[in-house]
Amino acid sequence: MTTPQTENGFTMIANELLETILGSGFSLHEQSVILTVIRKTYGYGKKEDDMSAAQIGAMCGVARQHVTSALNALAARNVINKRPGRFGMIIGIQKDHRRWFSKAQLRSMTDSPESGQGSPKSGHVQNVDADSPESGQVDSPESGHTKETLPKENHQKKTSCAPQADRDQVAETPAGQKGRARTGIAADLQDRFERFYAAYPLKKSRGAAEKAFAKIRPDEALLAEMLAALEKRQVSGTWLDPKFIPYPATWLNAQGWADVIAVEYSAPVHEVIDIFNEVLGQQLGEISLSIFVPAREALVTEFLTFSNKPDLARRYFTWLRDDNDLPPMIGFDRLIGRQGYADAIGGKFTRKP
CATH class of the missing domain: 1.10.8 (Helicase, Ruva Protein; domain 3)
Structure with missing residues (x-):
């Protein structure tokens, strides 16, 4: 059974944006990709992130080539912005959904003779095929694929030495633990x-x-x-x-x-533990000084405030040894704690005559 908790992480998204995504007629692949992009950006408090098609596909369960198609289609509709990154593409959601284009608007712009090779303002190219992994790239500075960058990217794809190399320029490495693909x-x-x-x-x-x-x-x-x-x-x-x-x-x-971490006992606490080990260690078991326990540091520090008389620890532990019948399971922490100290001083363990 699993019980997800928001304290382990959550993704904040405006209801208006989520409702627009749900009502915009995206395909199942497109919607999965959008939600994955949101998870990898808004989920980490970022507007955009460097990610690959393989990385997105691994998260949402969509094949890499379909992720690539969906990304091209979404960029064409101005739903996302993308540009070349280190691992793949730097992708972010176009939050102003009023700037998104419907499929009908996209078709009318790409079919119009006046549109030519695409409008720089719209960020679209002609003949965008949302179902093809080889669909055209977005001809927009915002998307990261311009006429100047396309030849270079195509050249990189053609010269790749791996036939099945990720077209988002992601180095794929052998599977990790339990067959987990090490991509992205x-x-x-x-x-x-x-x-x-x-x-x-x-x-x-x-x-x-x-x-x-x-x-x-x-x-x-x-x-x-x-x-x-x-x-x-x-x-x-x-x-x-x-x-x-x-x-x-x-x-x-x-x-x-x-974080600042204390790794050893303070000198006064160290001294109290040394005295206990000397006086009662053989009877009740010695306390290790090699492992620092913050709760024990606090207990001993409080114990030292129980009396203003000098050498409290030696007097107390010696009296416990010589004049009391201590239960076999009682330990250092109990004896120096406030309740244990009160029990001892109150005569709970005092040896009967």
């Missing part, structure tokens, strides 16, 4: 993600983690900082309980590697 992200960035994910103590929502990681695009220096922060978390003991470990995507989006 540079191989070196994917390798960094694998190292990060292997080190992260909670393996949850890998897909969301990959997207968050790709958004940050850490170099080797930042990855090293992330891994060092994860190691500190392990040493600090703050993540000993899995319920306190955030999902990896949540940690990445919150820049968790920048």
Whole structure:
């Protein structure tokens, strides 16, 4: 069973825009592509993002060639803006839906003798075939495909050494864990993600983690900082309980590697633990100083306020050892806690004569 929560991420979209999308007669492929673009932009608080047809298709379950067709058709109708990017195309929604063109308007413009090769204002080309993967590119500066850039892009497609290479210029790499296709992200960035994910103590929502990681695009220096922060978390003991470990995507989006983490006990707390180990360690079990537990730091700090007399810890632990019958399951944290201290001072464990 899964219980999605908004605190794990959500996509904000105006009702007016969503209703327009639902009522504009888009095909199933076009609507899937639109919603995926919205997820990858508005879902991360961005107006546009660098994405490939393969990446979009993997998210919405549409074949890459159909995604390419849908993107061309949507750009022709001025529903999206796109231009060449690093991994594919930088794509964003044209939020002013009054500037969108219906299919009928598009046909009338492309069929009109006055339209020639397309209107620069409309951003359309003649004979746009929304069902063909080889449909014409949008002849508009906003879309990113102009007459000057088309020959260069076509040349790149023809000279590709991979027959099935992604026409959105995305480097495809071998499948990753469990056959997941490693597309839409540079191989070196994917390798960094694998190292990060292997080190992260909670393996949850890998897909969301990959997207968050790709958004940050850490170099080797930042990855090293992330891994060092994860190691500190392990040493600090703050993540000993899995319920306190955030999902990896949540940690990445919150820049968790920048958190200030205490990794060792303060000198007064260290001294109290040393005295306990010396006096009661053999009887009740020693407390490790190698793993920092923030809750224990707070407990000992409070314990030191229970009396103004000097050497409280030694006097208290020695008295517990010599004059009390302590239960076998009682431990350090209970004895120094406020309730445990009150129970001991109140005579709950005092040895009967």
